[in-house]
Amino acid sequence: MAELWKSLPSWVRNIVVPIVVLILAWNLIWFVIGAVTSLIAFLIKALVLVAVAAGVVILVKKAAKS
Structure with missing residues (x-):
């Protein structure tokens, strides 16, 4: 690898x-x-998504009680 590096032109x-x-x-x-x-x-x-699902579960449980 060192030979390859040294064989490259200096501008490269x-x-x-x-x-x-x-x-x-x-x-x-x-x-x-x-x-x-x-x-x-x-x-x-x-x-x-979890928060919306929890809200829906809470609302459904409240609606089922009444």
Whole structure:
């Protein structure tokens, strides 16, 4: 691997490789942010669904008593 790195022209080592690494890091960061955001959104939707279902159960029980 060291021979391959040393065989690259200096402009590739100093310009192209850091740009490619930055692009890959940027995409990885946004992938993680997107995954976390979608997980949080799913959890919020699940909590809202549970809250609505609990409200419906409470209302049905109140209606059944009267």
